[in-house]
Amino acid sequence: MREMKRLGIMTSGGDCAGLNAVIRAVAHRAIDGYGWRVFGIREGTLGFLRRPVDYEELSLKIFTGNILRMGGTILGTTNHGDPFAFPMPDGSTRDRTDEIIEGYRLLELDAMIVVGGDGSLDILRRIAQKGELRIVAIPKTIDNDVGLTENSVGYSTAVDVATEAVDRLAPTATSHSRVMVLEVMGRDAGHIALNAGISGGADVILIPEIPYKLAYVARKIEALKAQGRSFALIVVSEAVRTEDGAPVRVVDAEGRRRYGGIGQYLGERLAEMTGAETRVTVLGHVQRGGTPSPRDRLFASAFGVHAVDLVAQGKFDRMVAWSNRACIDVPIADAIARNASVDPAGALARTARGLGICLGDAP
Ligand code: F6P
Numbered sequence: 432m433r434e435m436k437r438l439g440i441m442t443s444g445g446d447c448a449g450l451n452a453v454i455r456a457v458a459h460r461a462i463d464g465y466g467w468r469v470f471g472i473r474e475g476t477l478g479f480l481r482r483p484v485d486y487e488e489l490s491l492k493i494f495t496g497n498i499l500r501m502g503g504t505i506l507g508t509t510n511h512g513d514p515f516a517f518p519m520p521d522g523s524t525r526d527r528t529d530e531i532i533e534g535y536r537l538l539e540l541d542a543m544i545v546v547g548g549d550g551s552l553d554i555l556r557r558i559a560q561k562g563e564l565r566i567v568a569i570p571k572t573i574d575n576d577v578g579l580t581e582n583s584v585g586y587s588t589a590v591d592v593a594t595e596a597v598d599r600l601a602p603t604a605t606s607h608s609r610v611m612v613l614e615v616m617g618r619d620a621g622h623i624a625l626n627a628g629i630s631g632g633a634d635v636i637l638i639p640e641i642p643y644k645l646a647y648v649a650r651k652i653e654a655l656k657a658q659g660r661s662f663a664l665i666v667v668s669e670a671v672r673t674e675d676g677a678p679v680r681v682v683d684a685e686g687r688r689r690y691g692g693i694g695q696y697l698g699e700r701l702a703e704m705t706g707a708e709t710r711v712t713v714l715g716h717v718q719r720g721g722t723p724s725p726r727d728r729l730f731a732s733a734f735g736v737h738a739v740d741l742v743a744q745g746k747f748d749r750m751v752a753w754s755n756r757a758c759i760d761v762p763i764a765d766a767i768a769r770n771a772s773v774d775p776a777g778a779l780a781r782t783a784r785g786l787g788i789c790l791g792d793a794p
Pocket residue numbers: 445510548572573574616617618669689690719
């Protein structure tokens with residue numbers, strides 16, 4: 432194997448809490464542990480598309496105690512502009528992957544650590560295969576839907592934020608005798624909703640993996656009322672559809688369709704059906720920002736160290752993962768092939784049902 436001297440690192444896809452802790456761990460292990468130089472690529476693949484390549488050399492001096500605690504990513508990131516079909520100013524798309532491969536070579540990298548969710552890891556792996564680039568992946572996403580790992584960086588913080596939101600909605604729901612609907616992120620996976628809903632004591636949790644009937648949710652609210660409860664807490668995942676299966680989307684300023692609106696849909700229907708006063712909160716990007724939780728800092732640190740060790744051992748095309756209290760590694764291709772959604776018969780769905788929480792498929 433070629434001697435390792437120059438290691439690249441990039442954060443790609445949507446940001447989340449804990450990315451700076453990953454960068455810090457990678458830099459410490461690579462610079463201190465192996466004596467390599469580490470180059471951070473700015474804004475994911477966009478940094479490789481610029482000329483000169485947009486990067487900064489990472490020195491341990493920048494990793495003061497604060498970086499570990501900082502949300503976001505000091506390198507920046509992007510979650511659009513697929514390099515295989517990059518949107519050009521004239522409206523066309525172009526395959527710009529050769530420029531990314533060239534960027535990697537211009538920096539004379541010996542290997543690169545890529546931090547991403549399943550979408551960006553899929554793209555980066557295909558580029559790596561095409562250009563014979565040596566990559567090791569670290570899973571990050573608040574959605575926690577990357578396969579073969581129990582945890583991805585960012586997820587724990589998002590669950591903490593969503594739980595705190597339920598905690599904050601509960602007293603105001605009680606004061607005003609209202610039904611509070613909280614819409615959380617997670618894309619097609621209901622992990623954030625299910626975890627925060629159970630932890631926050633929700634009465635109803637709706638997730639994309641479990642089809643629901645509005646009548647069951649309304650019946651749950653009425654049953655609570657009959658028991659003397661004047662309020663109810665509902666947590667819903669952003670990708671939950673209308674009762675008849677239609678996707679609910681908003682169109683952003685750039686004309687892109689994104690998740691959003693299911694909370695409002697539910698609030699309106701349930702108000703009509705039960706007569707309850709409802710209010711809707713859309714939690715949005717606060718789930719991605721802010722100080723990373725201790726668990727996210729731990730996963731970030733363990734993943735960063737393990738990823739650099741894999742590079743040192745010449746093990747590429749692998750993703751670090753957390754399994755059974757241990758940091759392991761798996762082929763990137765296997766991890767991204769298995770989207771990890773909520774198991775409707777799994778431990779947490781059973782826990783919710785056992786607590787009397789309505790998951791929408793029964794009253
Ligand atoms: O995948 C992470 C995620 O935060 C999803 O939960 C959410 O649907 C999406 O990204 C939001 O993306 P954007 O930052 O482009 O609004």
